[in-house]
Amino acid sequence: MKRRETKYLIVGGGLAGTILARTMEKYGQDFILVDNPGKSNSSRIAGGMFNPVLFRTLGKTWQADEIIPFAHGFYPEFEKELNQKIYFPRKLVRILNQDEKAKWAEASKENDFLDPEIKSYFSQDIVLQPYGGAAINQAGNIDVKLMIESYHHYLKKQDRLKLGGVHCEDLAIHSNGVSWKNIHAEKIIFCEGFLVENNPWFSFAPLKPAKGDVLLIHAPQLKTEHIINKKVWIVPLGNDYYKAGATYRWDDRTETTRQDTLDEIITSLEKFLNVPYTILDHQAAVRPTVGDRRPLIGHHPEFESLLIFNGMGSKGVMLAPYFADHFLQYLTGKREEIMERVDVRRFQRTWDKNKGE
Ligand SMILES: Cc1cc2nc3c(=O)[nH]c(=O)nc-3n(C[C@H](O)[C@H](O)[C@H](O)COP(=O)(O)OP(=O)(O)OC[C@H]3O[C@@H](n4cnc5c(N)ncnc54)[C@H](O)[C@@H]3O)c2cc1C
Structure with a gap:
């Protein structure tokens, strides 16, 4: 088999790996994506929604002011490139309970994602809403499965997609990168969803699937x-x-x-x-939910050529485009550091503690 050189080997082609690959393409980076579809299916069955509101508090979700506009730029552009309808900006109507109805007007003064108007969005013989409903601005959904399938089809034609599982025992780490089968990459980025729990290099990160x-x-x-x-x-x-x-x-x-x-x-x-x-x-x-509910991005604490892009939890649709861009800025030298809050090395102490065992 002919040896292939690439800069990045992306392992896992769910939402995280697919959006990372797409972002790499935008940044003109060389990569190969390896996916073993069917091993974990979070992305393929997801509701695909983006919703910038935490109903528990009626506040904004973490970083929503930056992340939501970014998503609304990313998906329509991707949709155009794929020539497939994947992006559906639409109203998200919350059916209110008594308590939410009482708090909504006040909360909407602080949170501009809450539409202040409370009304019956549906007739009562279709949807019961004794306290009415209220809409979330800038919400919507993505057809994640179609997005993944369409982009993988495109990558396949470019010979940038390999199907199959990457098993850690088949990987060799060298001073100048890693090799897997006939592929040599400067860096490998694991996007394995919750299956990262089986990955000996990154299982130190505390997943709470x-x-x-x-x-x-x-x-x-x-x-x-x-x-x-x-x-x-x-x-x-x-x-x-x-x-x-x-x-x-x-x-x-x-x-x-x-x-x-x-x-x-x-x-x-x-x-x-x-x-x-x-x-x-x-x-x-x-x-792939993390104990502290933030993504897992960046370098392994010890092996520089091993990286991760994971931990999108229940909000992958919103988080992945913004943080893939953040990651690419870092990888291409446009920013010096990965945001501390998402850097996988925030859990370095667990790796240091466990590595001798
Ligand atoms: C019921 C449900 C509803 C959801 N609804 C929403 C929603 O409305 N909005 C939202 O934002 N999020 C939602 N989510 C969460 C969302 O699905 C996740 O945030 C996101 O899909 C995670 O993507 P991922 O790529 O990290 O993981 P995955 O989807 O698990 O993808 C990992 C991919 O890597 C492959 N793989 C794993 N290990 C290897 C290996 N060693 N070699 C090769 N391939 C490998 C897997 O087979 C898979 O294809 C929902 C999740 C569920 C379960």
Whole structure:
């Protein structure tokens, strides 16, 4: 097999690896992406929403003022390049409870992502909303699966995508980079989702994976283009199909569906959805959530050629474009440091402590 040289070998082609690859392309960097689709499916089943509001506090999500405008620039441009409809800016309507209704007006003075108007966005015989609903500005959703498939198709044609699993025992670390099979790369960047827990170099980062289930439903009488949120969410997919989810389980690292989570989604839906629907599919996957809920980006504490871009948790759609750009600025020398809050070396002490074991 002919030896191939590249600057970056990206391992994992979910949302994180795919957006990193796309950003590398924008920065004119040389890379090969290796993906083993099906090993972890968080990106492929995700709701794909971006929502800059924390409903618990009605405040903004972390860094939302920078991250949200960035996402609204990134996805339409990517959509154009892919020639596929993947970007759906739309209203996200929160079905309010009594407490939220009381706090909304005040909170909207502080948080410009909250539309101050409270009203009935739906007729009561379709969606129950005794306290009305209110919209989140600048929300929307991405067709993540289509984005990944379309970009991988494009990369395949350019011979920049390899299918298969990278096993750490097949990697050799040299003074000038790493090699895997016939590929030699200056740097390898792991984007393995929650499977990073099996990676001997980066498992020191404290992942707290969160399994989630989603349903594909058909609800011909719902007729809405809005995302609906009340404990669970409903995202329109077109032609009366919707995604509905999601659950959180912290004690299960399998991607098999569960009856208790199915029941949980149905119970939540039935509290507000007042029209019949049919469940067509039920899927589950594991989110790569970090103990401190911030991404994991940057160099291994000891091996400079090993890097990571992971830990997007439940907000990969919003976080990945902004932090891929941040990472590329760093990798190309346009910025000196990776933001401390996301730098994987914030957990260096765990690596130092465990490496002798
Ligand atoms: C039910 C559910 C709903 C969600 N809804 C939303 C939402 O609405 N909005 C949002 O922002 N986020 C949502 N998320 C979270 C979002 O899915 C994640 O933030 C994001 O997808 C993580 O992407 P990732 O690429 O890091 O991981 P993954 O999607 O797990 O991708 C990792 C990829 O790497 C491959 N891989 C792993 N190890 C190797 C290896 N050694 N060699 C080769 N390939 C490898 C895997 O097979 C996979 O293709 C949701 C998640 C779930 C489970």
